[in-house]
Amino acid sequence: MEPSKELLGKIRKQIEFYFGDVNMRKDEFLIRYTKLDNGWIPMTTMLRFRMLASMSRNVNVILKALESSELVEISEDKKKIRRSPKHPLPVYNAEYRKAEEARTIHVKGFPSVDSTIDKLLTFFDAYKPFDSITVSG
Incomplete structure (x- = not known):
């Protein structure tokens, strides 16, 4: 059956998202792995x-998506x-951090039980472009 x-x-x-500018700056697991084999990460x-495994554990489906x-x-x-x-990673200097801050949506007051990142991304879709959403209290 085709996905x-x-x-x-x-x-x-x-x-x-995993390999994007925002996540690759702070995801220590991925950063560590990308240094091992010229950036290659085993499937x-x-x-x-x-999150990925919840969508599919079929490597062929994942590769088709990519x-x-x-x-x-x-x-x-x-x-x-x-x-x-x-697509090299940007230099994370003060200028980049300031620009990144301008491309980030900070939200609070959403119900914690039902507010998935997918729902927040859909909700804020009209406000694109943005790089990330941060949620507090």
């Missing part, structure tokens, strides 16, 4: 990410992925 376009889009979006390692990604590339043997060298 839906909606599922493939969600998977691609989630992995691009077995990627399946440790709960075929259209400009940010993430697939190894020739189809066993690893990495952030494309064509």
